[in-house]
Amino acid sequence: MKENLINIKNIRRKVLIVDDEPINRRLLGFIVDRDFDVIYAENGMQALEIIKENEKTLSLILLDLLMPEMNGYELLKLLHTDPELRRIPVIVLTSEKSAEVESLQLGAADFIPKPYDMPEVILARVHRSIELAEDNIIINETEKDGLTGLYTKSFFYQYAKQHDHYSPNQKMDALVLNVNRFHIINELYGRAYGDMVLQKIGEKISNVLDEVGGIACRCESDTFFIYIPHRDDYAESFTENAELFAAELENPRINLRLGIYENADKSTDIEQRFDKAMLACNKLRGSHTLNTGNTFGAYKTSYTYYDTQLHEKELYSERLISEMDKALDEKQFKVFYQPKYNIKGEKPVLVSAEALIRWVHPELGTISPGAFIPLFEGNGLIHKLDRYVWRSAAEQIKIWKDKYGVSVPVSVNVSRIDIYDPNLENELLTIVAENSLQPSEYLLEITESAYTDNSHQIVETVKKLRADGFRVEMDDFGSGYSSLNMLSALPIDALKLDMQFIKNIAENNKDYRMVELMVDIAKFLSVPVIAEGVETEQQYMLLKQAGCDIIQGYYFSKPIPPEEFNLLIENEK
Numbered sequence: 001m002k003e004n005l006i007n008i009k010n011i012r013r014k015v016l017i018v019d020d021e022p023i024n025r026r027l028l029g030f031i032v033d034r035d036f037d038v039i040y041a042e043n044g045m046q047a048l049e050i051i052k053e054n055e056k057t058l059s060l061i062l063l064d065l066l067m068p069e070m071n072g073y074e075l076l077k078l079l080h081t082d083p084e085l086r087r088i089p090v091i092v093l094t095s096e097k098s099a100e101v102e103s104l105q106l107g108a109a110d111f112i113p114k115p116y117d118m119p120e121v122i123l124a125r126v127h128r129s130i131e132l133a134e135d136n137i138i139i140n141e142t143e144k145d146g147l148t149g150l151y152t153k154s155f156f157y158q159y160a161k162q163h164d165h166y167s168p169n170q171k172m173d174a175l176v177l178n179v180n181r182f183h184i185i186n187e188l189y190g191r192a193y194g195d196m197v198l199q200k201i202g203e204k205i206s207n208v209l210d211e212v213g214g215i216a217c218r219c220e221s222d223t224f225f226i227y228i229p230h231r232d233d234y235a236e237s238f239t240e241n242a243e244l245f246a247a248e249l250e251n252p253r254i255n256l257r258l259g260i261y262e263n264a265d266k267s268t269d270i271e272q273r274f275d276k277a278m279l280a281c282n283k284l285r286g287s288h289t290l291n292t293g294n295t296f297g298a299y300k301t302s303y304t305y306y307d308t309q310l311h312e313k314e315l316y317s318e319r320l321i322s323e324m325d326k327a328l329d330e331k332q333f334k335v336f337y338q339p340k341y342n343i344k345g346e347k348p349v350l351v352s353a354e355a356l357i358r359w360v361h362p363e364l365g366t367i368s369p370g371a372f373i374p375l376f377e378g379n380g381l382i383h384k385l386d387r388y389v390w391r392s393a394a395e396q397i398k399i400w401k402d403k404y405g406v407s408v409p410v411s412v413n414v415s416r417i418d419i420y421d422p423n424l425e426n427e428l429l430t431i432v433a434e435n436s437l438q439p440s441e442y443l444l445e446i447t448e449s450a451y452t453d454n455s456h457q458i459v460e461t462v463k464k465l466r467a468d469g470f471r472v473e474m475d476d477f478g479s480g481y482s483s484l485n486m487l488s489a490l491p492i493d494a495l496k497l498d499m500q501f502i503k504n505i506a507e508n509n510k511d512y513r514m515v516e517l518m519v520d521i522a523k524f525l526s527v528p529v530i531a532e533g534v535e536t537e538q539q540y541m542l543l544k545q546a547g548c549d550i551i552q553g554y555y556f557s558k559p560i561p562p563e564e565f566n567l568l569i570e571n572e573k
């Protein structure tokens, strides 16, 4: 932390000298000018005006006591009672011993005796008073992060703001640095190792700051904020540092991602500037597995910039969020259905469907759920939308049942947020009952990562739902990090493979072997395997060969409106 402070301490502070004697002003100014920017006032009145003008940037006042207009005592009193101004330390200038006690009582930080015969001592006193006052603010506000020695978040913001006050014209970059899937590193190697990784990152950041200036904090477990003077060479410096870092740890699993908001707009709040950097950083989430984005080097460390594209995306997101309620009322949301076929026999047989939402927006066209589901998950709106889909799906099962005399079970997606809703079970039972259905006709898809988020809560919830008769499929299996141990304790009815594995199954033998492995796991758990995202005949044949039970994908059909789905049911007859 000390290193970080030094950078701020190097900034030239502003000091006000208040004295009615021109010769005294000049003498003192000559001494202080070496290390500080100096401004002058001739009496208390004038000083007060200047202080108010420079309220935010003034670091210290050197104050003579005996002056016309308003004397030093009066000014001292005024300053001491003002909640904003009292933070500015005042050193009293006096030739009378007796005045010292009184001025200290009035809130002066120190005094300097006249005449000014020891410049070094004077300068040292000025420095010390400023340091004490600044440290005081800091100590009162927060603490530092014990693990890395960097600032904590509120402390950091405080300092970043101070930095802006002192150097309003310096171009600054806001950076957010994050460890990809840090919780997995903790799980795999233990907390002590995780802490060591964070400490190393803290060290690296401090080193960079020593070189280029700026400040940093650890703001949440594995997220670091860095505020540094603008630079253009992130590509080189970051690659270099990251590779050094990974080599030092001898662990290629540790990938970092960096979001950069360069030349951060100082007219917006510091918090907002870091939100933007965070947005850029989040854009890279998971990119090391998908291998997209600015990925480079053996350790696949990545960085990206906040840019106009992200800004537009932000605005777009805002718009979607603000329009959701209206869209629900106006029935802009449509539920589509995608068939799932059992491929165990000679001929594929339609066994169920997945309900997938679409937003048919009057101006923006059809918006896919990938664009709004994550947004709505972030602010609770998903609750309403999911219930709308669940109700529509139940009504649809009923319609098909009445029309064709067969039950086509439909699976709905249950968002991870829903798992925490104590009312979930009741709501689902009500929806099913209102449409005279059995819970067994209703399937629930829950993504694997929701299980890893909070395995205890989810196991309890899923147990209850299954006891009610609902069938639960684990969605996106293979994308999370369930351990075999955990899986065997999980109450589920099917494993649905993550689409990523299917994508390259024909080209990549490793992916094929992964699928085989997952089929083995499913056998061990005695549950069927569903493969989704199946687009080609070749993928279909390979999956059949690997032992998959059920297939969903464009190979059979895209998600389609219910009227079109009617034809698929009719074809089965």
Ligand code: C2E
Pocket (backbone or CB within 6 Å): 338, 355, 356, 357, 368, 369, 370, 373, 382, 385, 386, 389, 413, 414, 415, 445, 475, 476, 499, 532, 533, 534, 535, 552, 553, 554, 555, 558, 559
């Ligand atoms: P998911 O649950 O993994 O759904 C499968 C996604 O794969 C769907 O994307 C589907 O249209 C797409 N897909 C199906 N077959 C193929 C194929 O052969 N090739 C390719 N490339 N893609 C295929 P979609 O509809 O865009 O949905 C994306 C995600 O949004 C879903 O992923 C799900 O997590 C979420 N979602 C969709 N509807 C809802 C909903 O009503 N509630 C909640 N909470 N989430 C939903």
Ligand code: CA
Pocket (backbone or CB within 6 Å): 354, 413, 445, 475
């Ligand atoms: Ca799904």
Ligand code: CA
Pocket (backbone or CB within 6 Å): 475, 476, 496, 497, 498, 499, 532
């Ligand atoms: Ca899926």
